Amino acid sequence: MRRLRRLKNKRAWLAAPYGVWAAGFIIIPLIMIIYFAFTSDEGGAFTLANFSEAFTGETVKALWLSILLAAVSTAICLVMAYPLAMILAERKRGAGGLIILIFILPMWMNFLLRTFAWQTLLEKNGVINSILSFLGLPSLNIINTPWAIILGMVYNFLPFMVLPIYNVLIKIDKEVFEAARDLGAGPWQTFRKITVPLSVPGIVSGITMVFIPALTTFVISDLLGGSKILLIGNVIEQEFKQLNNWNVGSAMSLVLMIFIVISMVVSAKTDKDGEGSLL
């Protein structure tokens, strides 16, 4: 027994390379963001000025708009994904291949190209409007508006909502449904009282998996918003890539991380066993 424990202690050291790696490339970079956020451009003295500069009128506006668009897209994703996850979970076997076909396969077509293709689809003289006008329907003019960005977010992040919900739904014991039916519950009641409560971990995990990338994207707004709509991701990207203002950019990143920490805490609370994970 002692030999085993000694072996075990030795084995724990196998995590050492990762520990060093994580310290160097996960922890230290985050500390650098914190450092830059609280120091001044010249001299590096402690200051809070970066935050007050970061949160002047237009950045706050961008942040609110990002929160709004991310929230709307997350809601749409949830509404679209839940029935889909249920339909997939009903299939007894063979759903695995189908899910991979539907959700993983598109990833092999570059994400930027896929999003960019929506431009061709949505444009004034684009594919969708050609079809609409052929059918004699009014044209759809959402390119370069917030709606196009929401569409892009839903399109890109829908899988992150479907997979966790699906993974929770297939684990629910089918007998629970039978019991509910035996006890006289109708389909709606079963759904409301059984399916939804039991799938909460998946829903929460799905919401964080969609909300965070939607909140922080700068590519989708760039490609589908016609550079007319500035999200917080665009502002941060500009601070680093164009204005070279690392301190203010870091302050903004730090504020974004608050949202990330909140969602980490929420999902850790509701999903203790990691049931609603992506995998």
Place this chain on the structure above:
Amino acid sequence: MKFLKRFYMVIIFIMLYAPIITLMVLSFNTSKSRAHWGGFTLHWYESLFQNTDIMQALYNTLIIALLASVIATVIGTLASVGMNAMGKRSRSIFVGVTNIPMLNSEIVMGVSLMLLFIIGRMELGFSTILISHITFNIPYVILNVLPKLKQINRETYEAALDLGATPFYAYRKVVIPDIMPGIISGFLLSFTMSLDDFVITYFTKGPGIDTLSTKIYSEVRKGIRPEMYSLSTILFATVLLLLLIVYLHPDKNKAGSRRKQPSKLRRAGGILVKRVLPAALAAVIIFGGIYYFRGSSTAYTGEVVVYNFGDYLDYDVLDQFEEETGIRVIYEEYETNEIMYPKIKSGAVAYDVVCPSDYMIQKMMQNDLLQEINYDNIPNIRYIGDIYMKTSEQFDPGNKYSVPNYWGTVGILYNKKMVDEPVTSWKILWETKYKDSILMQDSVRDAFAVALKYDGYSLNSTNMMELNDAQELLLTQKPLVQAYVVDQARDKMIGNEAALAVIYSGDALYAQTENPDLEFVVPDEGSNVWLDSWVIPANAKNKENAEAFINFMCRPDIALKNFEYTTYSIPNTAARELIEDEEIRESTTVFPDEEILSRCETFNYLGPDTEEIYNRLWREVKSQ
């Protein structure tokens, strides 16, 4: 109900696959513009394989994804084993740290790594991309392997030890096979994530290295080359085929019920996964490697790192330069002066030749970012017209730091079919009847120049009242604007997407040849005349090569080639004489006459404070 379910699935399926099908269709489109269908062709599939920079980007993408996922799988698997053996407290710390890259947004992670690399004085390039990819891949591996480790039966391992196996042997023979599925799926997931990553690569890459993602991003604004579509179609079709064979074979569904001889097809699928796939991957790496190093094996005598505006020269010219001089060109592009400047200033990358605009050259000079050019090494400067050297003196007194490359004006390009009134004033960009048909320039100085000129002010105004007026104008204009664009304006005008666009004179000529309904005009209120010149940054490592490059660019035949490619006006008078088409040689769109030029101003550098004001006002406009 069943019908409804089917219908719903089909709708989702269409939504997810419509863009992919669009891209596939575009890969067969004869026309370069994605706006219209020009007929069926396989041309882009042929030219793809001759396109060295796309193939290079593909190779970079694959090798980075492969290396990153292999290294991450090793580190991640070891870490999982270690974490599984740890006490509760240290394990929860490790799990917490592992969660950070999973939940953290890509942009924050990319930015934090970029800061680390720049502060740590690591040159941004292949290795920094690789490190970043490994970092975000390890958690995916751990997430796949750790649960498997928790599931395995400990007693088998202990039994093996009792039977005299060494711990390592027992682990290898008993535990590893059990967790293998987790390791493999972790590896595959890492590979896919690496392949599809854009944001983190974008922040941690250096010049001259591109993955497919960053290459595509740099092309998005000026129009993606159709070869990209054909490459993606090939990649996609290959993976689809593999998946169809492996996953969708009917035997899989019955595997539980009838465990007899696997069918031939299934076996073929198994062989494909176990043998053919690794072999194919190895082949790609090896041939790619040969391809990759063939480039560098042609003994170059040195290199020159060039940083230029997007689509600003005929790319054949670079090959020609390499052939004739034996100097290897590392070539990178930027979209606007404002994007270029911080990169030079931060010094993270040492560029040898850059091509900024007039006011930016002035700014760089004032900030000691440029060094004097030795004109003895650039005899071809004699081909540059005197008038342009004189204009240069406005921002580079004594012509010490710069060699003119292109020049031109800014004006309005409009579609005669959509605009039936004569266009003489900037005012038309504020007409409500052209709502959603106006394309504005997406760069601070150009946008403000339009508004300031419309108000009758100088486009170098530093007067706060005038600037506020201009901002007010831009704000009232914003609801009418279809999009703020840079290079995309040209393609959108060609595709009849908009009626009016603020555009550089050089783009106008090209647009007119593609779409004869377009007309270019420099409004009566006046506009900007600009000059883009070659300069050498102060921290350049290969000054003499840089001068050789500039000299080469001033050669009349080369300047002519660049002109024919970009259609931007060249200050190279000897090259202008060589233009065969008289209509172009004498065109006032390409070579504006004295009368037009007398109405135009060059941009001056206005100092950091005024610049800050411009930036702030512009950002307020954009975020409104």
